[in-house]
Amino acid sequence: MEDLIIRPMTEDDAEAAERVSDAAFLGVDRRSRRVGDPEPTGRTPEHRAGWLETTRHLVRTDPGGCWVAEDHTGVVGVATSLRRETLWCLATYAVLPDRQGQGIGKPLLAAALDHGRACLRGMLSASTDPRAVRTYHRAGFELHPQMRMTGTVDRSAIPVVEKVRDGSAGDVDLMDSLDRLARGAGHGPDHHLLLRTSQLLVSDTSTGRGYVYVAADGRPVLLAASDRRTATRLLWAALADTTDSVTVAHLTGANQWAIDVGMAAGLELHQEDYLALRGMKPPAPYVHSGTLL
Numbered sequence: 001m002e003d004l005i006i007r008p009m010t011e012d013d014a015e016a017a018e019r020v021s022d023a024a025f026l027g028v029d030r031r032s033r034r035v036g037d038p039e040p041t042g043r044t045p046e047h048r049a050g051w052l053e054t055t056r057h058l059v060r061t062d063p064g065g066c067w068v069a070e071d072h073t074g075v076v077g078v079a080t081s082l083r084r085e086t087l088w089c090l091a092t093y094a095v096l097p098d099r100q101g102q103g104i105g106k107p108l109l110a111a112a113l114d115h116g117r118a119c120l121r122g123m124l125s126a127s128t129d130p131r132a133v134r135t136y137h138r139a140g141f142e143l144h145p146q147m148r149m150t151g152t153v154d155r156s157a158i159p160v161v162e163k164v165r166d167g168s169a170g171d172v173d174l175m176d177s178l179d180r181l182a183r184g185a186g187h188g189p190d191h192h193l194l195l196r197t198s199q200l201l202v203s204d205t206s207t208g209r210g211y212v213y214v215a216a217d218g219r220p221v222l223l224a225a226s227d228r229r230t231a232t233r234l235l236w237a238a239l240a241d242t243t244d245s246v247t248v249a250h251l252t253g254a255n256q257w258a259i260d261v262g263m264a265a266g267l268e269l270h271q272e273d274y275l276a277l278r279g280m281k282p283p284a285p286y287v288h289s290g291t292l293l
């Protein structure tokens with residue numbers, strides 16, 4: 001502990017930080033594993049590449065929000081956060097498993113929280129780690145349980161989905177407006193990252209507007225809409241293209257419309273972790289991205 005320092009993260013730290021984050025979350029998955037669940041494995045190469053791209057993006061957009069803890073052994077902890085308009089989001093917070101509970105995480109989180117001190121709102125997707133949840137609660141966050149739906153979509157249940165088109169960078173202003181409606185702040189530069197890494201579907205009619213980013217495996221990454229009907233249409237459009245098992249994560253109780261879609265599609269509902277919020281209610285109709293929220 002004597003030589004531990006907390007310092008701003010650079011892009012060169014990304015690979016070491018990824019290894020810390022992967023090991024820490026593997027530990028969480030092992031602890032929260034239920035009877036019958038498969039043995040958790042570390043990240044896939046695709047997941048790792050996505051994590052690295054997102055983290056390097058955040059170091060560039062929010063150098064004051066991204067921190068590492070380092071000692072003579074190298075990087076032992078990481079916290080990345082972002083500020084978008086009046087909203088602060090925590091993207092990653094992790095300490096190496098064999099170094100947890102020794103006071104490393106506390107100053108790391110303090111540095112990231114300081115980046116958001118002028119923000120009226122805060123948002124983060126909390127793991128089930130009791131240390132993390134206690135810390136967020138103490139920092140003034142309310143904890144909202146999240147659910148996750150998983151399974152293979154029943155093809156016979158898919159309705160005819162109309163009024164959905166492919167989106168592009170020309171939709172960013174519309175998407176930022178929808179973000180402000182849902183969570184009080186646009187995603188700004190994060191839309192350009194998401195446009196590079198996932199497919200964008202948009203619904204823009206006289207009665208409702210919305211968008212959904214869809215990952216290569218068919219998973220909806222981020223969805224925002226002006227109304228439940230448009231949100232429902234977009235979630236079906238995302239699910240309609242899946243053939244293998246798909247997961248729809250980060251569903252709060254405020255988004256029953258998404259649970260209605262998942263149930264109709266034959267997916268299984270599971271209790272997951274928490275959406276931690278400060279200065280705001282659970283956004284709806286909205287499915288957050290986990291990292292960029």
Ligand SMILES: CC(C)(COP(=O)(O)OP(=O)(O)OC[C@H]1O[C@@H](n2cnc3c(N)ncnc32)[C@H](O)[C@@H]1OP(=O)(O)O)[C@@H](O)C(=O)NCCC(=O)NCCS
Pocket residue numbers: 024025027028092093094095096099100101102103104105106107125126127128129130131132134135
């Ligand atoms: C969450 C995490 C980053 C915290 O880092 P850490 O170095 O373990 O945290 P610290 O030792 O600084 O302790 C932070 C707080 O948790 C408390 N704590 C420590 N061990 C605890 C335990 N077993 N149960 C409950 N609280 C505990 C500490 O007392 C401290 O609270 P304090 O402010 O009252 O002193 C780290 O444990 C981790 O990587 N967990 C797995 C990944 C994860 O869940 N990340 C959060 C994602 S949202």
